[in-house]
Structure formats: structure tokens, C-alpha cells
Amino acid sequence: MTESAKNAPSNGRTFGSLVYDPKVRSIFFQIFTAAVFIILVWMISNNVATNLARSNTASGFGFLSSRAGFDIGDSLIPYTADSTYGRAIFVGFLNTLLIAFVGIITATIIGFVVGIGRLSHNWLIAKICTVYVEIFRNIPPLLVIFFLYAGVLRALPNVRDSLEIPGVHIFLNNRGLVFPKPIWGTGAEFVALALVLAIVATIVIAKWATKRQMATGQQFPTFKAGLALIIGLPLLVFAILGAPLSFDVPQAGRFNLTGGATVLPEFFALYVALSLYTGSFIAEIIRAGIRGVPKGQTEAATALGIQPATTTRLVVVPQAMRIIIPPLTSQYLNLTKNSSLGIAIGFPDLVATGGTTLNQTGQAVEVVAIWMVVYLSISIASSMFMNWFNAKMALVER
Amino acid sequence: MSTHSPAFVRDQMIVASPPPTNDTSTAAWIRKNLFASPKDTILSLVGLALLFMIIPGALNWLFVQASWVGSDRSVCATIAQGGAQPDGWTGACWAFVGDRFQQFIFGRYPLEERWRPLLVGIMLIALLIPILIPKAPRKGLNALLLFVVFPIVAFFLLSGNYFGLAHVETPLWGGLMVTLILSFVGIAVSLPLGIVLALGRRSHMPVVRMLCIGFIEIIRGVPLITVLFMANVMLPLFLPTGWTIDNFFRALVGVALFASAYMAEVIRGGLQAIPKGQSEGADSLGLSYWQKIWLVVMPQAIKLVIPGIVNTFIGLFKDTSLVSIIGMFDLLGIVQLNFRDPSWITPVTPITGLIFAGFIFWIFCFGMSRYSGFMERHLDTGHKR
Structure with missing residues (x-):
């Protein structure tokens, strides 16, 4: 350092001043890093090309349109072994979305209940919730899945001795949960339309009510009105159309149950395990969020004479949400990613159907690329949504 | 001006409430x-x-109701299932865990060579305990032994082939031993790599920054199982023809890279929390970049994010169970392998085996989280509000 300081003022740029110039250094390092990276990529792609050529694997996504030839147990869209690989992977993708969607809803409910339970003044409830959280946070999700799948569901009776909830034709056995399948008659789409209409109307009413309250101070029972609309309007349409709904009721035959819809044990085990596992993490987030709201806020609300329930709704929850939302997003993403563990018990999600495709065709690079693109899109889409939501909820500072 | 007081203001004091009972x-x-x-x-x-x-x-x-001792399935199966228990019996099959305990710990490591993993385990405990006790002296030497000397010694001891030790191939490794090796290597690699990635992400050089962001976000965006699949099927493709790479090593690479991306984000959180004045102060003292990072910024940043680091370790420890999906026999994998063994197949062995594995995982993770709480209190030197 001292050497270069002595040299620097002499005549423009000496070698020392060049070496110690941060700009020169930075450019040199970047060129060096980029060169190493490019050489590495070039070497790898070269190796991949050689290896693929040696094993006679054609690269490209052409394999997606050839016949898959394997069956998938759980499918939301029509699929047979004659369908294409592309369709098989799409079936897996839909299953991933389905398990993520239902899992997120259940995990959030569990998380909220347990998180609030841990803050309860009731010693017993707080302790039960703590034990739940400490158990599930500290064991691998894969183990929870196996436990439910191999341990609990396999211990259920076989089809002939199914557990039955009498009257509603719901059967539980080691092949899954069988329940009456709703069959929509003609005009059922109007019921769905009514539901959409009711939701839109509720949003409009909520906006109008907020505006009016801001202007005049008058309150409007938005929640009750919205609830009445969302439940009432579809029901009304349903009744007017003459109840276009019948059920395909499962019948207990001699050896098997016929009819009805079935939730396979793989789906059920994965769904419950992910909900319980992620629920324990969400519970911790909720607890931290609520405890993160300073006590002075509640005390100030009490001093103003606001009722405890209203304090929670208008003072504590909005502030806690700011702390809760970012980690909650990452838990939702974790649940989505953990749904790939379904492969261990044979639930056909994206990774499982992709894995079968990979094994059958040997198109490793392409299948991995599909996985990456799909998961990255899911995570980017949800983080964009959450950033928007977060910005909406964030504290507006002066 | 009116002296009239509003109706809602009291004109006399309310009667004092009784003091709260001290019952x-x-x-x-x-x-x-x-x-x-x-x-x-x-x-x-x-x-x-x-x-x-x-x-x-x-x-x-x-x-x-549990069945505690026995050497085959008959002690855990009812008469109808071909065992010795009365019909309708159900209970934990601890006899299974007892019979296969050695396998659960060492996998299929040859019987006469099991002193080697045992010795490695004792060495690990001997080096780990002093580093975990804040008051124990010579932390630097201890860390050097634990993170540099110990892995080398452990590798030669476990793998053999030198110094007259028989070669034990990695497919024979298994059980808790594999879980611990994967976690240890994951921890030892992910912390330094995570620090480097975090620094790269905050670097002023666009090329370095973009590369680090790309790596971190891609790895964090996909599930570990796809990273493991990638390490399993793509790593051999990446290497020049003729090179082979051990399955165990592939899993190690996958787990370590995955953990380091998460570690990088945790450490970045710590770096962001350090006020700019700290690094400006270091600059004004004439410290070089690495001196500044090593002596001023990093010690403060790491201290802030110890809970996050330990959470990443816990996540890593739990995630090692995923290698059972790609055909390795870690603790979970070996338990599964054993309860499918015909000589122990009964309706209660899977649950018992999984409860045992869950208990082991739980002890390690719970221990780590308790230790992190302790360290947090120990290192809390009053900077936090």
C-alpha cells in the first residue's frame, strides 16, 4: 500500500497504481470469473454432447409426443398408458398443483389454530400446541409421509371390512377414502356462474362500503352481506333450476366397492403429512408475528375502549400480517417443493412422472430442464404475487 | 368559556378495588x-x-403391549399371522429394533470392520463437545482438527484401502452413519460456500453478482429431490467419458450445494443487518477487503444469524433422509429396507421402525435447536433491542 502511495503521484499510471486500482482489479476479476465460467460451461456441454453421442441418445424434446406406456393412478385429466409422455408430465404437474393447493389451505388452518393456541392463556392448550410444534418441526417430512402411508393407512381394514360413516356413504379402507361422487345435471353451470357473480358483487360492495365509511363514518355489515350473497345466490339458483345434482353413491359389493369417487391413500398420506408438517412451521410464524406486535398497541386500543375482539381484528392482525407474510410465502413454496416427496410412496406428481419418463427414455437433460422450468416458474409466480401483496400491506411511511 | 364539565367526566373517585389475591x-x-x-x-x-x-x-x-425381545417375526405376529402372540394382539415391536440396531447404526458395513465407524464416531464426539462449550479453550485448533484433520482421517478410516485397512465400498455404508456423514459434510461445505455466495451476491462486480444470484435462486427454487436426481443422472454426463463418480459422492455434492444456497441467503440477511458504518470504518482504517470481511463484518453478521444458520443445519439434517429415494440407505432407508425383510415382516414392524427412526431424528434436531437457543442467549451482548 505505502509503496503504491509513493509511486502514484509521480507520472500518471505506474504498474503499482494499476494493480491497486479498484476499478482495474474489479474488471480483471470479472473477466477472470467470466472466463472460468465460460470454460466450465463449454467443457460440460462438450462432455454432455460426447456422452450422449456415445449412448446414442437423441437430444431434443421430440420424445414428449411419443407413447408413454405407463399407468398413472391419480389423474385429474383423462390419461391412459397410450397417452404421450408430454401428457404424463402434464398430469404430474396438475397433481403437484392440486396437492400444493389443498395442502396450503389445510396447513394454514392448522398453523393459525396451533399458533394462536400456543399464545393461549390456557396452560393445557398452550402445552398441547407446543408439543405438536416441537414434534413435527424436528422430524423429516419424508418420515411423516412414510409413517402415515406405511404405518397408519396400511393398518386400516381391507375393502370388505371398510369403516363406514353410516347414512352418507363414506367408506374408509386401505385402498383409500371412497365417497359419493357428485354428478352435475343440466344447468349446473348457472350455479357456478351465480357463485362467481356473488363473489364479484361482494368485492364491489366491500369497496363501496369502505368508501362510504371513509366519507361518512357509517358502517355497513360487509361480512354478513357478502356471506349471504356467496352462499345464498348459488343456492337460490340451484333451487330455481330444480336441484340439478345427483350422486354416484358407492355400493358395497361382495369384494369391492363400486361407484363413487376415491381419494387414493398415496394422495391422502401425502396431503395429511405435508399439512401437519408445514402446519407446525406456520404455527411458529403466526406466533412470532403476533408476538411481534408491541404490547403498547393492544394497551392503547384498550385505553381507547375498543373491544378485545375488535382490537385483535383491527389493531393486532393487520400489523402481525406484515411480519407473517414474507416467511409464510416461503413456507407455501416449501410445501409445494416438498410435494415432490410423493415419489417415495408412488404419488404421481411432476417429479414422479418425470422420473419415470427419464428412466424410460434416458432424456435426463430435457426432463431435468422441464422440472427446473416448472418449479422455478411456480416459485417466481408466487413470489411476485406475494411481493405485490406485501407491498399492499406494508407500512406506508412518510 | 364555560366551566361546565362534560357528563362523562366523573366528579368523584371510584372505590378502590381490593388488591389482587396472592394465592x-x-x-x-x-x-x-x-x-x-x-x-x-x-x-x-x-x-x-x-x-x-x-x-x-x-x-x-x-x-x-410391546414385544421387547426376540430374534424373528414370531414375537411380533399373532397366531393367525404365523407368530406367537395371541390373536387380536397389537403393540410396538421393539424386538425388531433391538435385533437390527447395529444395522440401523452402521448399515451393511462389514461386521468385523465396525470398530472403524465407531472410532470415527468417538473422534467426532471428542472434537465436537469442546467446540460446543463456549468456555473450552483453543477454539481455533479445535476447529482446525474438526473441519480439516478429522474429515481426512475419517475418510481413510471409513473407506480403507490404505494403511492395511480393508476397502469398504460406499454402497455398504448405511444407517445413522450415512445420515451423520452427509450432514457433517453438508454443514462443513455449506457454511464457507454460503459465505462466499452471500458475499458474491452483495458484490459490486456485476458478473460475480449475477452468477451468484443465478446459482442461489435456481437451487432455492427447485426441490432437493430434483437436485439429487440431477446429481445422480447429470453429474456422470458432465464428466469426461470414462470418469466414474461414486454414488455416495454424488449425493454429497447434491446435498452440499443445496444447503449452501440456503445458507447464502441466511448469511446475506446477517450482512444486510450490519450498518454501513462498520465497513466504512474498516475501510478508513486501511483494512483490505478480506480483512474487513473477516475481522469486522462477518463476526457481527454471523452472530446475528445464528438461529437461521442452525435452522439451515436442522433442515439439512432432515433433508438427508431424501437420499433414501435415490437408492441410498441412510437411517430412514435402512429402517425401510429392514421392515421389508421377510424374517421381520409383520403389521407392526413398519410403525415401530419409523417411530424409532423418527425419535433419532427428533433427538438430533431438537438438540440442535436447543443449542442454538443457548448460543443466542450466550452471544447476546446487548446489541439487540
Whole structure:
């Protein structure tokens, strides 16, 4: 350092001043890093090309349109072994979305209940919730899945001795949960339309009510009105159309149950395990969020004479949400990613159907690329949504 | 000006409330904590009912009815299933865990060579305990031994082939041993790599920054199982023809890279929390970049994010169980392998085996999280509000 300081003022740029110039250094390092990276990529792609050529694997996504030839147990869209690989992977993708969607809803409910339970003044409830959280946070999700799948569901009776909830034709056995399948008659789409209409109307009413309250101070029972609309309007349409709904009721035959819809044990085990596992993490987030709201806020609300329930709704929850939302997003993403563990018990999600495709065709690079693109899109889409939501909820500072 | 006071203002003092009773009896504690209000009472009763439904049955199944000793499935199967237990019996099959305990710990490591992993385990404990006790002296030497010397010694001891030790191939490794090796290497690699990635992400050089962001976000965006699949099927493709790479090593690479991306984000959180004045102060003292990072910024940043680092370690430890999906026999994998063994196949062995594996995982993770809480309090030198 001292050497270069002595040299620097002499005549423009000496070698020392060049070496110690941060700009020169930075450019040199970047060129060096980029060169190493490019050489590495070039070497790898070269190796991949050689290896693929040696094993006679054609690269490209052409394999997606050839016949898959394997069956998938759980499918939301029509699929047979004659369908294409592309369709098989799409079936897996839909299953991933389905398990993520239902899992997120259940995990959030569990998380909220347990998180609030841990803050309860009731010693017993707080302790039960703590034990739940400490158990599930500290064991691998894969183990929870196996436990439910191999341990609990396999211990259920076989089809002939199914557990039955009498009257509603719901059967539980080691092949899954069988329940009456709703069959929509003609005009059922109007019921769905009514539901959409009711939701839109509720949003409009909520906006109008907020505006009016801001202007005049008058309150409007938005929640009750919205609830009445969302439940009432579809029901009304349903009744007017003459109840276009019948059920395909499962019948207990001699050896098997016929009819009805079935939730396979793989789906059920994965769904419950992910909900319980992620629920324990969400519970911790909720607890931290609520405890993160300073006590002075509640005390100030009490001093103003606001009722405890209203304090929670208008003072504590909005502030806690700011702390809760970012980690909650990452838990939702974790649940989505953990749904790939379904492969261990044979639930056909994206990774499982992709894995079968990979094994059958040997198109490793392409299948991995599909996985990456799909998961990255899911995570980017949800983080964009959450950033928007977060910005909406964030504290507006002066 | 009116002196008239509004109606809602009191004109006389209210009678003082009696002081709160200082009742410390058990009955008062129960009343206060369990039956304070009708809502509380209902909740407590529901909770009690839940406990009564679960606990006696679970204890009965786990301990009272359990079958403790035996060398094959007959002790855990009913007569109808071809065993010795009366029909209708159900209980934990601890005999299975006892019989296969050595396998659960060492996998299929050759019997006469098991002193080697045992020795490695003892060395690990001997080096780990002093580094975990804050007051123990010579932390630097200890860390050097643990993170540099120990892995080398452990590798040669476990793998053999040198110094007259028989070669034990990695497919024979298994059980808790593999889980611990994967976690240890994951931890030892992910911390330094995570620090480098975090620094790269905050670097002013666009090329370095973009590369680090790309790596971190891609790895964090996909599930570990795809990273493991990638390491399993793509790593051989990446290497020049003729090179082969051990399955175990592939899994190690996958786990370590995955953990380092998460570690990088945790450390970046710590770096962001350090005020700019700290690094400007270091600059003004004439410290070089690495001196500044090593002596000023990093010690403060790491201290702030210890809980996050330990959470990443816990996540890594739990995630090692995923290698059972790509055909390796870690603790979970070996337990599964064993309860499918015909000589132990009964309806109760899977549950018992999984409870055992879960208990082992739980002890490690719970221990780590407790230790992190302790360190947090120990290192809390009053900077936090």
C-alpha cells in the first residue's frame, strides 16, 4: 500500500497504481470469473454432447409426443398408458398443483389454530400446541409421509371390512377414502356462474362500503352481506333450476366397492403429512408475528375502549400480517417443493412422472430442464404475487 | 368559556378495588390457568379429553403391549399371522429394533470392520463437545482438527484401502452413519460456500453478482429431490467419458450445494443487518477487503444469524433422509429396507421402525435447536433491542 502511495503521484499510471486500482482489479476479476465460467460451461456441454453421442441418445424434446406406456393412478385429466409422455408430465404437474393447493389451505388452518393456541392463556392448550410444534418441526417430512402411508393407512381394514360413516356413504379402507361422487345435471353451470357473480358483487360492495365509511363514518355489515350473497345466490339458483345434482353413491359389493369417487391413500398420506408438517412451521410464524406486535398497541386500543375482539381484528392482525407474510410465502413454496416427496410412496406428481419418463427414455437433460422450468416458474409466480401483496400491506411511511 | 364539565367526566373517585389475591396454591393455579372463563373451561375439557383419548392408548401400545425381545417375526405376529402372540394382539415391536440396531447404526458395513465407524464416531464426539462449550479453550485448533484433520482421517478410516485397512465400498455404508456423514459434510461445505455466495451476491462486480444470484435462486427454487436426481443422472454426463463418480459422492455434492444456497441467503440477511458504518470504518482504517470481511463484518453478521444458520443445519439434517429415494440407505432407508425383510415382516414392524427412526431424528434436531437457543442467549451482548 505505502509503496503504491509513493509511486502514484509521480507520472500518471505506474504498474503499482494499476494493480491497486479498484476499478482495474474489479474488471480483471470479472473477466477472470467470466472466463472460468465460460470454460466450465463449454467443457460440460462438450462432455454432455460426447456422452450422449456415445449412448446414442437423441437430444431434443421430440420424445414428449411419443407413447408413454405407463399407468398413472391419480389423474385429474383423462390419461391412459397410450397417452404421450408430454401428457404424463402434464398430469404430474396438475397433481403437484392440486396437492400444493389443498395442502396450503389445510396447513394454514392448522398453523393459525396451533399458533394462536400456543399464545393461549390456557396452560393445557398452550402445552398441547407446543408439543405438536416441537414434534413435527424436528422430524423429516419424508418420515411423516412414510409413517402415515406405511404405518397408519396400511393398518386400516381391507375393502370388505371398510369403516363406514353410516347414512352418507363414506367408506374408509386401505385402498383409500371412497365417497359419493357428485354428478352435475343440466344447468349446473348457472350455479357456478351465480357463485362467481356473488363473489364479484361482494368485492364491489366491500369497496363501496369502505368508501362510504371513509366519507361518512357509517358502517355497513360487509361480512354478513357478502356471506349471504356467496352462499345464498348459488343456492337460490340451484333451487330455481330444480336441484340439478345427483350422486354416484358407492355400493358395497361382495369384494369391492363400486361407484363413487376415491381419494387414493398415496394422495391422502401425502396431503395429511405435508399439512401437519408445514402446519407446525406456520404455527411458529403466526406466533412470532403476533408476538411481534408491541404490547403498547393492544394497551392503547384498550385505553381507547375498543373491544378485545375488535382490537385483535383491527389493531393486532393487520400489523402481525406484515411480519407473517414474507416467511409464510416461503413456507407455501416449501410445501409445494416438498410435494415432490410423493415419489417415495408412488404419488404421481411432476417429479414422479418425470422420473419415470427419464428412466424410460434416458432424456435426463430435457426432463431435468422441464422440472427446473416448472418449479422455478411456480416459485417466481408466487413470489411476485406475494411481493405485490406485501407491498399492499406494508407500512406506508412518510 | 364555560366551566361546565362534560357528563362523562366523573366528579368523584371510584372505590378502590381490593388488591389482587396472592394465592399460590395449586387450586388457584389450576383455576387461573385452566378454568379462568367458561371458554377456557371448555377448551381445557376438550384438551383433557384429547389427552385421555391418545395418551393411555399410546403408552399401552408403545410399552405395555410391546414385544421387547426376540430374534424373528414370531414375537411380533399373532397366531393367525404365523407368530406367537395371541390373536387380536397389537403393540410396538421393539424386538425388531433391538435385533437390527447395529444395522440401523452402521448399515451393511462389514461386521468385523465396525470398530472403524465407531472410532470415527468417538473422534467426532471428542472434537465436537469442546467446540460446543463456549468456555473450552483453543477454539481455533479445535476447529482446525474438526473441519480439516478429522474429515481426512475419517475418510481413510471409513473407506480403507490404505494403511492395511480393508476397502469398504460406499454402497455398504448405511444407517445413522450415512445420515451423520452427509450432514457433517453438508454443514462443513455449506457454511464457507454460503459465505462466499452471500458475499458474491452483495458484490459490486456485476458478473460475480449475477452468477451468484443465478446459482442461489435456481437451487432455492427447485426441490432437493430434483437436485439429487440431477446429481445422480447429470453429474456422470458432465464428466469426461470414462470418469466414474461414486454414488455416495454424488449425493454429497447434491446435498452440499443445496444447503449452501440456503445458507447464502441466511448469511446475506446477517450482512444486510450490519450498518454501513462498520465497513466504512474498516475501510478508513486501511483494512483490505478480506480483512474487513473477516475481522469486522462477518463476526457481527454471523452472530446475528445464528438461529437461521442452525435452522439451515436442522433442515439439512432432515433433508438427508431424501437420499433414501435415490437408492441410498441412510437411517430412514435402512429402517425401510429392514421392515421389508421377510424374517421381520409383520403389521407392526413398519410403525415401530419409523417411530424409532423418527425419535433419532427428533433427538438430533431438537438438540440442535436447543443449542442454538443457548448460543443466542450466550452471544447476546446487548446489541439487540
